[in-house]
Amino acid sequence: MEKAKISAYQLFVLMVLFEHGTTLLIPLAVEAKQDAWLAILLGTIGGFVLFLIYYGLYQYYPDILPTEYVQKLTGKVFGRLLAFFFLIYFMYIAARDLRDFGEMLVTVAYPDTPLFIVNALLILVIIYTVRKGIEVLVRTGELFFIFVYLLAITGFILIFASGLFDFTNLKPVLEEGISSVVKITFTQTLYFPFGEVVVFAMILPYVNQSKKMKVTGLFAMGLSGINMAIITALNISVLGVDLVSRSQFPLLSTIQTIRVAEFLERLDVYFMLASIICGFFKISVYCYAAVIGIADLFNVKESSQLVYPIGIVILFFSITISSNFSEHIQEGSHIVPFFVHLPLQVVIPLLLLVIAFFKNRKNR
Template sequence: MEKVKISGYQLFVLVVLFEMGSAILLGLGSEVKQDAWIAILLGLFGGIIVFFIYYQLYKYYPDLPLTSYLQKIVGKWVGRLLGLLYIVYFMYVAARVLRDFGELLTTTIYNSTPLFIINTLMIVTIIYGVHKGFEVLARVGELYFIIIYLTAILGMLLIIFSGLIHLSNLAPILENGLNPVIKTGLTQIITFPFGEMIVITMVLPLINDKKKAKWVCLSGMVLAGINITITAVVNISVLGVDLYHRSPFPLLTTIGRIQIADFIERLDVLFMLYLVIGGFFKIAIFYYAALAGAVDVFQMKNQGKLVFPIGIIVLFASITIASNFAEFIKEGIAVTIYLSWPFQIIIPSILLTIAYFRNRKKQTSSL
């Protein structure tokens, strides 16, 4: 790990920016129509439970990242193999998020710009940021956190004053019963975005006050979850259920409808500002986790040697991951089942079980 430390507040900011990331842009829970906000809250509740698995592992090994304590729990070689799989997983998700933001920019304001150029500019910026060190990313996060919230407050006020909100679009609540909402919240939204907190296991050893780690992460998750829920409520209230479900980027559609006195309109720039900031931090944290994991697994002394190669892999993976946006979305559904659940929930649960018995034996023998 880097010889740096970050404060509890810096970690809190990074968790909020990371969790909101691309989740706030998409129509989360649109399958359950006007009950999407309930599904998001259920997903948040499930995500908090999953986070306690990560936190308990962190308590057993407070000075080690995930890729290191894997080797302590299941043995050196199996642990390294699992660590390598997690590195690939982190790079894959970074590539998916990069493709998400690239597709959004090319389909909205940069229609004539190739996807490769957009993604290259983003990844070069991230490579530079990660090369400067995680502490620098944390400090930049503090600055942009304020900008994000001021922008969000301004956007909310403009939507309200535009008279776009129609709360009747949120009714009837639980029209099709509770089961579809529970299924969506606890099978899909639990893994995206809340289960993605698995990546924070690579960052937790950097916090300077380890006693604050639990509450910092939980408060960050809760705040991000509330923000995503409010965004879903606003989008449904403005667009209605059908358009919320059909729109690939409902927040953009909502902001595009703001119009006050035939003067204040075309405020897509607010959306794009968040887009670039949120995308940067989400990709950067996954990217850093893959980098730190690779340095750990391959026992390298200088992580600078891998910064550029991993960035190139993420860039080309983002382009080749799917031939078009429709295929990309279809693949994303399969990712939830075949990658997210094993890496975010199943493997950590098994690790915690083994770690519990290993540490119990140590405590017994010490007595």
């Protein structure tokens, strides 16, 4: 492990920025139509349960990384293989997120720039930050956290001043019953974005205020879930269900409708700044977890040496992961949740917690 410590507040900031990452780009739970915000809130509750599973594992092994305690729980050979799968998972999701932001920038701001160049520039900044360590990352997060919230508040005020709200777009509530919302929760919002906090199992050993950790994590997830539900409800009330479901970037479409006093309009910069900042921290957390995990698994003394090769792998994955953006979204919404997220976010951590419970009870 890197010899570094972060506070509970810094963990809170990092988790909130992480959770908002790609959720500002991609429409969440659109299959639930006007009840999408409710599916997000239910996903938040499920996220609480998943975080408590990861926190429970941390309590059994507070001083070591998951790559190490997995070997203690399942045996050295199988444990190392399982840990390696998790590290590949972190790099894979980082690559998916990098592709999301690269596609957004190419579509919105740089249509004549190759996707590879945009992704390469993004990953270079991330590599530089991750190489500095977790303390530099969280301190940077503290600065940008306030800035992002100021952007969000002013954006909300401008939308309200434009008179764009139409709350009839949110009715009728539960038109197709609660079962359809629950289905969307267990097939989408539980895993993305809330289950993705599994990566913070690699960060928890660095927190120096362990007594505040559980409350901090739950509060961060709760605040993130409420924010996402508000953003989704805002998009639906302004654009309507049909336009939100057809839009690549619904929040951008919402911000583009702002017109105040006949001169204040086309405020795309609000969306660009907030999404890039949150995306930067999300990819950085995944990249950092992969770096320290591989260093621990293969006994590399200087983990900073791994940042460049892992960054290049993430960049390569982001380009080759799919042939176009539509295929990328299709894969992320129909294949990844069941074959990647479900086993690595839910099934395996739960089994590890059960094994840890019986193993530690036997030891006592």
